[in-house]
Amino acid sequence: MHVDNLPVGPLAAPPSGDREPTGAQPVVTARQVTRTYGRTRALTGVDLEVRAGEVLGLVGHNGAGKSTLMRVLAGLEACDEGVVTVRGQEVPRDVRPGAAEFRAVRMAYQETSLCPDLTVAENIWISSRRCLPRLRWRRAASAAVQRRLDEMFPGHGVVPRDRVEALTLARRQMVEIARASLVDRLDLLILDEPTESLGPDAARSLYDHVRTLTARGTAVLLISHRIREVLSVADRVAVMRDGAVVADKPAAGLSEDDVLVLMGAEVAAPADPGPAPAAVPAGDRPVIAELRAASGHGLHDVSVRVGAGEVVGLAGLAGQGQQEVLERLWRPVRKDTTVLGSRAYVPGDRQRSGVLPLWSVAENLIVTAMRGLARYGVRRRAEEAAAVRSWVDRLAIRGGADAGMTELSGGNQQKVIVARAFASTADLVLLDDPFRGVDVHTKTDLYSLIREEAANGRSVVWHSSENAEMAHCDRVYVLRAGRVVAELAGEEISEERIIAVSFAESTEAPQ
Amino acid sequence: MTLRTLARPWIWGFVASALVWATILALSSQGGGQTVSLALSLAPYLVIVGLGQMLVITAGPGNIDVSVAPVISLAGFVAVAATAATGSVAVGVLAGIGTGLAVAAISVLAILGLSIPPIIATLAAGLIASSLTLSLADGFTAVPDEGLRQLLNLRPAGVPVLAVAVAVLTALVVALLSRTTYGRSLLAVGQSRPAAERAGIPVARVLAATYLASGALAGLAGALLAAYIAPSPDLGTRYLLDSVAVVVIGGTLISGGRAVPVGIWGSALFFILLDGLVNLVGWSTAAQNLLKGGLVLFVLFLAGGGTRRDATTSRPRRRPRPATAATAATTTGDNTHG
Amino acid sequence: MTNLVVAAVPPRAQLRRLAPAMVSTIAMFAMVAVCASLQSDVLTVTGLTLILSATVPLVIAAQAQMMLMSVGDIDLGIGNFVGLVTVITATKLVSSPGTGMLFLVGLVAAYALLGALIHLRRVPSLIATLGASFVWLGLGLFVLPTPGGSTPTWLATFGSWAPAGFPAPLLPILVASALVWLLASRGSVGVRVRAFGSNPVALQRAGLSPLAARVVAYGVAGALGVLAGLLLASQTGGGDVSSASSYTLITVAAVILGGGSFRGGNAVPWGVAIGGVTLGLVSVVLSLLDVPSNMQSAVQGAIVLAVLAGRVVVGKVLR
């Protein structure tokens, strides 16, 4: 059967009208599954059941083992002990990717698994070749992905001929999700943090589509750190902690706080924006960085001012010029940009531009500060070690200073990269949406870290795709299509306001 | 497997050279100590070039210096000419190093200024250097300094002075890599250039320094070789392939980010002893090449994947970056004086 | 909402991707123009045959190099491999065509095996192909210690084939490039190979074997190497294992000039054809221009730098 023949859209009749999760058949189950990597026990005996036609939300702190469990459930990796059954059949232990048992289980990965040098259509061929014709597959793949994207993300703007490399992060994520869902029979769709780089619009249409999938009997497993989102979409929520599922409850009746408690932390009022933004009015601070009517390279007449000790936010939908502003401040080569003092950068794309994979946590953490500590180009190791110790403790980096960087989970890697920037003596720290995929507790720690450092006189420019984060800023510039459409300060900064500004503009005068 | 327990691929160079040495000893049943001593008097030249090549290869995927061969030849002429003109060996050696720096400067301009891939940039710089060599060689009259030659041949108690000096140089490179900000920056750039750039490392400066260091070391090797052998337009030819090979067999990660200076000694000794063995047995060039190639492949496939990171299949890895390098011809042709 | 902003991106991205090959194309035509202005006979069929024929084996060897570069590897043995093929062509293929063919098929298999070993033992291709290049050289010297032998008649006939009104060397260049294009850029085999070069994890997650992709790339490279060797033998009328040793570096330069990269994931067969011809023309231009003999290498280097610098300028303009 070909993708083209797939029943799609709302016209498709659900195979069973019954939306009662309890009565549904289990699609995939895991029993007492364990998995260790070297010294890391990623999974310590997981029991989980995913049933047809339900949305199962999976939450847990960074490194809880969610992605690992998903790789086991999708047949990408064998487990050490325990049993995985698919549609009631036990799966042999020596499973390999692409095994027949797992044909109907598909996964959209946390770090997309597209080939950047290939076109979208060619990427589709790779993962969905079984449902494509042998000849003229390119055309079939293009048509299929185009239709699926139109269904899932209206107005996506992806052309199947495009090379993935040329797509924005959000579009890549859309293609990744569409790729996972393009198959002739889909029993289980796993979405590992699908909305982290999507805008709210795209996220909403994704969840609409998830509903039509479940209506046809497909199970959907959703992993996300946006707990509110999970609660609103999922039928059931499973909570993982330290490699095991510690709770499995219907979503109805759960509150965000309940989930946080289950995830294993004393709920420390996560809505509290930390130390109050400094009282000094923006105008009175000495300006340490400034963009004056900058244009070109995706910016149009953008003026941005950063005062000493100020936390300046760059908000708006993803990809509207925020990164370009950061880029200019990072490398102030043009006349319209002035930056006084040294800079440090926290990249959002940690796989590509954050992690130094051969090194340990300590080496990764200190590499920026090393230059400042050194005398005549010679390192001072005692000072470096002390700095590393204090930062590993301060951010509670799991694994410790001597762990290999790639042994850490995504969230902990991100902590190291944030620590790298703040461990330096930089006067201006640039944050490029670094808290994507970081669990709430870590986030809260990092927010207060930022406030403390600002109180000590450092300036921070912070781009975030999560509007709620902007509440921790003194001042926020909202960007759209490369222009500053609003500058909010103090009390004005609120999620609602930012969304209002970014969207109010976007509905009028499209050019 | 964690990073700590990675295999130590540099061992293989030493193991292979010990094996070859034992074979030589078994065949000739004499001069075992002297064999090592003589190998140690040839190895330093290759080690010097290899150290520079290692720094370049460590700078990450795509980085390679294919201009070392023409630089060695050119620096040989320049050093001899400068020594003859000033009467000072030191000036001559410095002139050789300066030549290496000058050619490397062309490469650096092309790599950083014009974003030309290093393999091509250094190839072009090397072509320019070889033209200069030919122009200099036309009617060249100076002769190498006798004092320097005697110094290079000095072997008190069978230990070549040059080998000791280059061992010190190797130790300095080890210290450079682990103790200085430049060394750490180079290793960071080699692991991931974008990440190093975001970590505030002046990538362009680090790369420039690296190519200049490679040029300077090749120039130094050329200055010494010209005194040890004689200046000639093809003085450096063999050193391109061999410098790349010794670096990699020595355990340096071809995709960058990890350098093993000590390993170069093992593989340099291996190459030199292997040449000796082949010549001792009187094998034909065919057999010599088969053996050399076969052994390189054998050691390589035996040592295996220690040279790459943890290969757990499904966790997204850093893209395995391609290794790059280049070569020159392996034979010089058919005319007997070719 | 945002599709309008980005709708303009693809054509420009496309253009930027094609720019390197375009600059090389311009360089190629500029060189032909220079040659023609120095020697008007260049533009006749005979003239084009003369200046193009030497580039035929180079272009095909460069296609082999490109196959490996598309998986992110580099082949430092291609020059000696092509030389070895000429040797086998000039000896075994003449004395007993059946055995000769078997030998050539064996060489392709050896390449595939090399690819498999590189993959399974996870060793850098650079050093493995460097080691293999010594083996090819040794085998070549073993089979034919002194250059010589003769080519089979059918091959010699092809080598001296000179149709009227059409420069014969263009045919193998165009046919080989078209085949590689169909295989590597259009077909599903090419998708596997490029996907492996681009993101092996994605390939594996989709249940495709990275090993197979690499072996296929090496096998195709081996086959192209054999083809290049046959064509070289047809031009030189004999076997000489070191006759193509310069190919190793030049093919890399040809792939880069044609818009390829060391990163892997890209196949640029047409660009490689243009890059190969451009590099082949350099020696023609050098022999037509009155460059002092000592300075010829420098001029060659300068031409390569100039073409690549032109690429940078065009890239800047397009950005």
Place this chain on the structure above:
Amino acid sequence: SRSNDGGGSGSGDKPFIALSNGFIGNGWRQTMIAKFEAAATQAQSDGLLGKFKVVNAPGENSATEQVAQIKSLLLQKPDALLIDPASPTALKPVIQQACDAGIKVVVFDSAIDAPCAHVLLNSFKDWATAAAEPLVKGIGGKGTVIVSRGVVGSQPEEEMYKTTQEILAANPEVKVAATVNGMCDGAKAQKAVLGVLSSVPKVDGVIGCGDGYGVAQAFSTAGKPIPALTFETNGRALNYWNDSKLDNGSVAVMSDPGQSVAALWEAIDLLDGKDIPKQLTFPIVLVEQKDLGAWASALKPDEYAAWPWTQDLFRKQVEAVKTGGAPVQPPIPSAAN
């Protein structure tokens, strides 16, 4: 490429001669080209030559590069083409093409089996004999020697090695301790010999092909006495030999870089319609102890001894070849200049 128009008169009826050289990266080839350019310039001003052009294939003796260059030379329609080939076989078809285009082709320095070309070369048998015989005699017909072979796999080397072996077979008391691959290159021979020195007993001589200077360095590195050697014929080696006062059967012998000049005269005579045998064997350059001082003082370090062929001497040598008489002995430097 280097070319030269003869005094503005255009090519007219005076010939245009091109030289294609397969490799320029060593002193021998450089001397060969320098001698040719000097002689051709002289011939031009003497009105014997209209125009000449020298093209060196870049890189490492690449036959494919040279084929491409000869093809582009064909476009320029020279009257005669001189070739120092990078490969004894690979140029066969392109030489045939040149002959078909009516161009006189003279290949020198290496045999090539292209029936239409004229070949001018030194006898490799003579070379090997001149290298080994005096040396064997010098060590008194007995002792231990190392044989340093040339570019193994090349035709000349096969012939030379055969000759060497014949001579050694005739002297059974001379033992071969090792056979190394010196590639006729001092630097390579130096390393190769050094590699075996510790493993062989006392060495009385090294039979090589013009690599004695490097071999001497190897012995001095190893701290061993310098045995009888086969030196190259360049200024560096001859001066070393002269200065070190070695008188132990050492010789200096190599082929003659002046062949290019002889080939020039041959081409001019061929274009004049003179009858010249297809194959000419010219004398090698042998520097004997008695002429050592003269040669040593006349040569720069990297310059190789070359016979100063004039048109006259060339014609005499052709006669000698035709009649089978004794080869012409061109003047050695002290007598010539």
